[in-house]
Each structure stands twice: as C-alpha cells, then as structure tokens.
Amino acid sequence: MSFKHVLEMYDLLDSSFTSGNAVKQYFAERNFHNVEVQTVQGDKGKTDFIKVTVPGKNGKSSGGSAPTLGVVGRLGGLGARPERIGFVSDGDGALASLSTAAKLVEMQQRGDVLAGDIILTTHVCPDAPTQPHDPVPFMDSPVDILTMNQYEVTAEMDAILSVDTTKGNMVVNHNGFAISPTVKEGYILRISNDLLEMMKQTTGRMPVTFPITTQDITPYGNDLYHINSILQPCVATNSPVVGVAITTEVPVAGCATGATHLTHVEQVVRFVIEVAKLYGVGKCSFYDEQEFALIQSLYGKMNHLQTLDGKVK
Secondary structure, three states: OOHHHHHHHHHHHOOOOOOHHHHHHHHHOOOOOOEEEEEEEEOOEEEEEEEEEEOOOOEHHHOOOEOOEEEEEEOOOOOEOOOOOOOEHHHHHHHHHHHHHHHHHHHHHOOOOOOOOEEEEEEEOOEOOEEOOOOOOEEOOOOOHHHHHHHHOOOOOOEEEEEEEOOOOOOOOOOEEEEOOOEEOOEEOOOOHHHHHHHHHHHOOOOOEOOOOOHHHOOOOOOOOOOOOOOHHHHHOOOOEEEEEEEOOOOOOOOOEOOOOHHHHHHHHHHHHHHHHHHOOOOOOOOOHHHHHHHHHHHOOOHHHHOOOOOOO
C-alpha cells in the first residue's frame, strides 16, 4: 500500500514554499540521504532538480549486474503562481515519481530490497509559467526540455518509465493511467506484453494504452505538434522509454487546480514498483531485442529522429 506516501508527498508539494530541499529534508527525516538537489535558473524562473537513487542488492552502483530502472517524473511545474493558486494537474508526474521513491525507501528499510538500482528524477517548481495549447492550456517551465533531459535522464538508466499528466487532449479518454508503445532510438516499437500484464495485475482491469506519433518522439522546438513532453526523455537516451500517462475522460488543462486524483497517482506508484521488482531480475522486458536488431537491419537506424535538425552528429 502506497497511499500514505502519496498523501505525505502531496502535502509536502502542495505549497507555495515547497522546494527541492524540502523534499531532501523529507527523506533525511526518514534516515535516507541518497538524494541530490540542483537548482537551475532558466529564462522563465528557476526550478530544483531532484535525483533519488535507491540502491538494489545486486545494483550496478555497488558493483552488481542487475539492470537499472529510471523513473522520470515529467512536468512543467507543480504550480502556476501567481496566475493560479494551488497544486496544478501538471504536477502529478513529480508527485508520482517522488511518492514511488518514498515507498521504495520504506520498503528497503523494512527489508524488502529490490535487485536493481532505481533512479528517480523530477523537478520541483511551485511557480511555473503557462502557455497556450489546443484543446486546453499547457503548463510551461522555467527551463527548456534540453535542460530537463540533462538533469532527469542519466546514462545509468537501462530502461525508463516517463510519468506525466496527459489530460490535455482528446486522444485518450480514460480515468486512471495509460501506457505508450516502447520508444527506442527513433523507433516506435510494439507495446510490451510484460508491462500490459503488470498493468492488469495492479489495476485489476484490462490495460489501457495511448497512441503516439512520430512527432511525439522528436525533440521539442522543431515546430511539430506533440501530445505533451511525456516521451521527450527518448531523445536523450538509447535506452527504451515507455510513457506512463495519468489520464482523464475529458480534456483538463495542465494548469488546472483541484484536478489531481490521488487514487490515480497511487495506481501509478504501485505499477512502477511492480515493474521495478521484475525488471531488476530480468523478468520484465520493455522490448524484444532480436526484433529490434531485425528492424534495424531491414530499415536502418532512426537516430536522426532524436535530433532537432534530423542530422546525427
């Protein structure tokens, strides 16, 4: 049960005074200190990037061989103050990532240590700007996507779950969460059966997926339409990336307040943790390695889609 952690983290983040150091202090009070905070100034303000590393018993950080799972909480900001008062819908990605970290830390302290390392990243900004978007306004961010990827996507991540509020569209109409196909090196691959099975297990319902386009896996800044930033980590890594979208039946603006459904966030936390348990022991695959090798041999590499100008340097 991870509701306690979601409630505690939501209470911490739902404040105009919240910060990366406040999150770090939360973990320090629970005798966990493997938390890094870096404040970065952008053109539209500043934000605190957070990296929590939960070591596994056979994790690479201690010389082991178990693969490392990355969990990126993607967002523009937790709040849009002073334009909007309170925690915005867009903040759910950070809430999910940090709540997952809190639950994993408590599990470890209670003797339930996962095999592989888990690296959880996000950023904390209570006063981010907004921007126009169709059909509903998006949250903007104090820093650009390139900077986010620099601090949130690390070389140690062998696979990535990118968690993001994805409510500002008319593409996926479901209350809860949905997962995307796997994206790797410019290819949109088939949806992982292992992840679908894990979604069934943790929700007790048939899995829900959401469609993505080639535009969605290209970098921001190329004037193409993107459903949102959920798959932007894929342009900064050759590891497989899967989007975990927190969704609603109707379009909800990223800057809307009072729109966070803690039950949906808690579902995501349990899903991510169950994936992490199996991924570290090689029982949860994000993609078929042989099929990926075949598609590359047949049609070539697609890494140019990971660049702004279509040119691989």
